[in-house]
Amino acid sequence: MTTQAYRASILHFPKQSHSPKEDYVYFEDGLLVTRNEKIEFIGDYKTHINQCLEATFMDYSGKLLLPGFIDSHLHFPQTEMLASFGEQLLDWLTDYTFPVERKFADYEYASYIANIFIKQLYRHGTTTGMVYSSVHKAAADALFQEAACHNMLLIAGKVCMDRHCPDWLQDTPQSAQQDSAALIEKWHNNGRLKYAITPRFAPTSSVEQLHALGELAQQYPDVFIQTHLSENLKEIAWVKELFPERKNYLDVYDHFGLLRKGAVFGHGIHLEQAEWQRLQESQASIAFCPSSNLFLGSGLFDLVKAEQQNVPVMLATDVGGGTSFSMLKTMGEAYKICQLKGNQMDPMHGLYLMTQGAAVGLGLENDIGNLNPGTDADFVILDPEFDELSVLRFENQRTPQDIIFALSMLADDRAIMATYVAGKAVYQADKQVLKGAH
Known part of the structure; x- marks a missing residue:
């Protein structure tokens, strides 16, 4: 079994919502664990560090992990x-x-x-x-x-x-x-x-x-x-x-x-x-x-x-x-x-x-769209501070809402650090490689 753990700020909507402004879950220092293409665990990193002892560990501290x-x-x-x-x-x-x-x-x-x-x-x-x-x-x-x-x-x-x-x-x-x-x-x-x-x-x-x-x-x-x-x-x-x-x-x-x-x-x-x-x-x-x-x-x-x-x-x-x-x-x-x-x-x-x-x-919320345990491990890692301007923008305010809004105005593909599909990295900005491409 392949188990991987990711440390990052984590944000998602665990259920259907008519008020997304309130119904999100955010871990400023979060932990996501995947096993065999599925999400196994999501929670606070410091209180659940034992969840990743047997896992391959990826530290994205300070970055933002979202559903794909x-x-x-x-x-x-x-x-x-x-x-x-x-x-x-x-x-x-x-x-x-x-x-x-x-x-x-x-x-x-x-x-x-x-x-x-x-x-x-x-x-x-x-x-x-x-x-x-x-x-x-x-x-x-x-x-x-x-x-x-x-x-x-x-x-x-x-x-x-x-x-x-x-x-x-x-x-x-x-x-x-x-x-x-x-x-x-x-x-x-x-x-x-x-x-x-x-x-x-x-x-x-x-x-x-x-x-x-x-x-x-x-x-x-x-x-x-x-x-x-x-x-x-x-x-x-x-x-x-x-x-x-x-x-x-x-x-x-x-x-x-x-x-x-x-x-x-x-x-x-x-x-x-x-x-x-x-x-x-x-x-x-x-x-x-x-x-x-x-x-x-x-x-x-x-x-x-x-x-x-x-x-x-x-x-x-x-x-x-x-x-x-x-x-x-x-x-x-x-x-x-x-x-x-x-x-x-x-x-x-x-x-x-x-x-x-x-x-x-x-009708696919049991498979994608969130980070609930049991769903497919499709997620993305964002770097909110991807250039000089974005570093300046986030000096004084970094609430989840502020990060998402600023990225919607300022971001492009430079903000995407990595993209994971079914638990595997299919894009990594530092490598510029698409895994599995011909």
Whole structure:
């Protein structure tokens, strides 16, 4: 048995919370013990030092240990087009996204980008992603294979779209269903991997394809579902033209059986009250993507409204519409959006939405999102004083809330000292090495 002990300041949310500002646990001088890929113990270092006598010991005193970050919506084929200039959503897809995704028909190319993509996640402290692949079955295979090399909990799916995109990126209702089913059989619950049925968004799937994917969802009730919802006003108007018989945008997915717990809808910026109600009833979740919403000029998500409606929300980078792999930076952008909406997002609230809150929304809180004994040993070590400016910033104040908030504004990948997945270091800043990469 492999037992490892880590000394650091430790912060997490041990349970679901409607008040993360109060419901966190913090050990200024803490101890985390892992054994065989799981967390075995968490507590105060000085009173439990006997817990680590037989363990390999890592001293991160003065550093901050957090649960690994969960990024609930991002696009692996868009890694190389990050920070492409201009456009709003629909033009951006046509001018940038579709041409880049064409390359992913080649398994070797998809594998090359998957390796870079996973490295970037780890470098920024992200240990779980809910990821859109391309329309190509081979690209999804490449992504899952890369994640499997590190025993990563990854949720991903082959994008399905059979209309309103270039013919060289289209599948069919039949191939979308068959390829997705084959990927589910191969990868879902294979180790820590999970599958998500992935229509890109309603406009790019025909009625026949949405029906086929709904059949698939019924056949595999424990599989996740991911797609886009109400990101852009022109997009919403387009959906109303394409599906005039449906009550609203969400009702398109609902009608075809694609609305349930474990369904995660990217954006949800411009929702009607009836849509909020159905999201709450179905226990589906929204991925709040502040960076891409600002970058593409899509609008300002109403976090307060979502929580008043009791709809689970989780943070997401939405790379490549989003402009960084950093969940810390993404949290900073979420704070700014809340400010523009006339609200304040407490730093602990922001951290919750990318750890335990995301895990609860996904139904995975027994596996990830916290540091409770028995959960998978996915965690990240941060150095709050990662440069001259941050050293100056923390000279006079170092409460947990202050550290998290300042990092959300100042931090980048330099603040990430190490990232651990299933108890193994997959990124260490001083070594610049990704363990297990090809």
